[in-house]
Amino acid sequence: MMESGRNLNLQEKDILNKVLSGEISIRKVAMFVEDWESAIKIRRLAIEELAGVEFENIQNYSIDTENVVKKNTENMIGAVQVPLGVAGPLNINGEYAQGDFYIPLATTEGALVASINRGSSVITGSGGANVRIFQNSMTRAPVFKFENLERTKKFVDWVKKKSTLEKMKEKIKESTRYGELLNVESFVLGNTAYLRFGFDTKDAMGMNMVTLATDVIVDLIVDEFGADPISLSGNMCSDKKPAAVSSINGRGKTVVAEVTIPRDTVESKLKCTPDEMVEVNYRKNLLGSARAGSLGFNAHAANVIAAMYIACGQDPAHVVEGSYTITTMDIDKYGNLYCTVTLPAVAVGTVGGGTGIGTQRDCLNLLGVSGSGEKPGENSKKLAEIVAASVLAGELSLIGAQAAGHLARAHAKLGR
Numbered sequence: 001m002m003e004s005g006r007n008l009n010l011q012e013k014d015i016l017n018k019v020l021s022g023e024i025s026i027r028k029v030a031m032f033v034e035d036w037e038s039a040i041k042i043r044r045l046a047i048e049e050l051a052g053v054e055f056e057n058i059q060n061y062s063i064d065t066e067n068v069v070k071k072n073t074e075n076m077i078g079a080v081q082v083p084l085g086v087a088g089p090l091n092i093n094g095e096y097a098q099g100d101f102y103i104p105l106a107t108t109e110g111a112l113v114a115s116i117n118r119g120s121s122v123i124t125g126s127g128g129a130n131v132r133i134f135q136n137s138m139t140r141a142p143v144f145k146f147e148n149l150e151r152t153k154k155f156v157d158w159v160k161k162k163s164t165l166e167k168m169k170e171k172i173k174e175s176t177r178y179g180e181l182l183n184v185e186s187f188v189l190g191n192t193a194y195l196r197f198g199f200d201t202k203d204a205m206g207m208n209m210v211t212l213a214t215d216v217i218v219d220l221i222v223d224e225f226g227a228d229p230i231s232l233s234g235n236m237c238s239d240k241k242p243a244a245v246s247s248i249n250g251r252g253k254t255v256v257a258e259v260t261i262p263r264d265t266v267e268s269k270l271k272c273t274p275d276e277m278v279e280v281n282y283r284k285n286l287l288g289s290a291r292a293g294s295l296g297f298n299a300h301a302a303n304v305i306a307a308m309y310i311a312c313g314q315d316p317a318h319v320v321e322g323s324y325t326i327t328t329m330d331i332d333k334y335g336n337l338y339c340t341v342t343l344p345a346v347a348v349g350t351v352g353g354g355t356g357i358g359t360q361r362d363c364l365n366l367l368g369v370s371g372s373g374e375k376p377g378e379n380s381k382k383l384a385e386i387v388a389a390s391v392l393a394g395e396l397s398l399i400g401a402q403a404a405g406h407l408a409r410a411h412a413k414l415g416r
């Protein structure tokens, strides 16, 4: 356990004083000390002085800071901890995820882990969740401006040519070993054109990878067509913002999970009937979301996705895309409950980003997906399937609780 305390050597004291006097900026502390731990300690003590607070906890952590300060977190001063719960076993019959899984959930919302645990037990007792990935394409969309419509049209026609796509595919080899350009779609608004590039990023979630790859493609476009690039990201991607384009066309992995739950299991485990659940799903998730103008038609996909993403070192901002989830519930011909969740945009990786940090790596290891897959891409697909099955568990339990009239009771008992 790292506890870099308040003891400073003479050199560190001198630098702290210079930070406090404004001679050295917080950002540049690392340039004046021998190791990154000293820099973290000096910054934290400086912030204590400047803000008039005394930290009691953030200095205690087990993170290997060398990699974190280089790759993840600028101006590091410590770490916050999020409690980790586990749900499961959750039985999954996916193409990549097969068998029983224990789901790591980093959350402070009482009743959430219990809910996913209940959903997992219902799914596992019903023979498991079937899961399939229907699309795999991480997007980045630069924006270009043209002097007039004629030139805009010429640009879009040029982009459509097979030979242009081939050149772009070749060009990105300058920037990535694993990334592959799959396709490009053009969107026009007046004299502005957006190119929405789709990439296979293998085991990386891929946003850094595709940003760098798109940058070299933009160089090619400038050289070969002479277009005026306005921004490397023009929001048609659409990264970390709710957008119909990502919900409809998909972004990252598009994943669907299904389960059929026997009527008596619904009654004994979820304390309601399949018919009551279908009614709640229809009037709440479908009609209620439509009336609200929502892009998501689910109960709390974001809850499950946030807890898993934080546990597994994913970028939590991509919870936005996770919330496009659509939940369906029907009664099959035997009177059992048939439930599906469709997640159009799951942005997950098992290499890069926060996946290398020790505690997050432990969670990925728990799921058997840390690092590169045996065949690159297999681990991130397995993780995406596990995320979808976990969302299915969360939907079943919460809709069950609302159908049984247990939502408030559960949160009164477990959440306060």
Ligand SMILES: CC(C)(COP(=O)([O-])OP(=O)([O-])OC[C@H]1O[C@@H](n2cnc3c(N)ncnc32)[C@H](O)[C@@H]1OP(=O)([O-])[O-])[C@@H](O)C(=O)NCCC(=O)NCCSC(=O)C[C@@](C)(O)CC(=O)[O-]
Residues within 6 Å of the ligand: 109, 111, 112, 113, 114, 115, 116, 117, 118, 119, 121, 269, 270, 271, 299, 300, 303, 394, 397, 398, 401, 406, 407, 410, 414
């Ligand atoms: C809380 C339960 C699960 C109780 O559910 P229950 O059926 O009354 O509890 P039970 O004691 O009969 O236990 C049934 C199973 O639940 C699990 N379970 C039960 N308790 C625990 C526990 N302490 N720790 C771990 N697992 C637990 C466990 O799997 C257990 O099976 P067993 O192990 O006994 O064979 C249920 O009422 C429930 O799921 N409620 C919904 C809670 C929920 O999903 N909250 C999520 C947050 S809500 C929110 O943020 C979004 C919202 C609501 O605003 C969105 C919207 O608009 O809808």
Ligand SMILES: NC(=O)C1=CN([C@@H]2O[C@H](COP(=O)(O)OP(=O)(O)OC[C@H]3O[C@@H](n4cnc5c(N)ncnc54)[C@H](OP(=O)(O)O)[C@@H]3O)[C@@H](O)[C@H]2O)C=CC1
Residues within 6 Å of the ligand: 175, 176, 177, 178, 179, 201, 202, 203, 204, 205, 206, 207, 208, 209, 210, 211, 239, 315, 349, 351, 352, 353, 354, 371, 372, 373, 376, 377
């Ligand atoms: N830059 C941006 O605009 C944005 C960045 N982010 C951040 O980006 C980070 C995630 O980006 P991401 O690109 O996933 O991660 P990294 O930038 O960490 O890149 C992943 C690296 O892993 C290498 N790699 C090794 N093995 C594999 C494998 N099996 N499959 C794929 N790649 C492999 C790739 O090499 P190579 O490239 O040579 O193939 C790549 O360089 C997160 O920290 C996130 O917060 C989020 C949103 C936007």
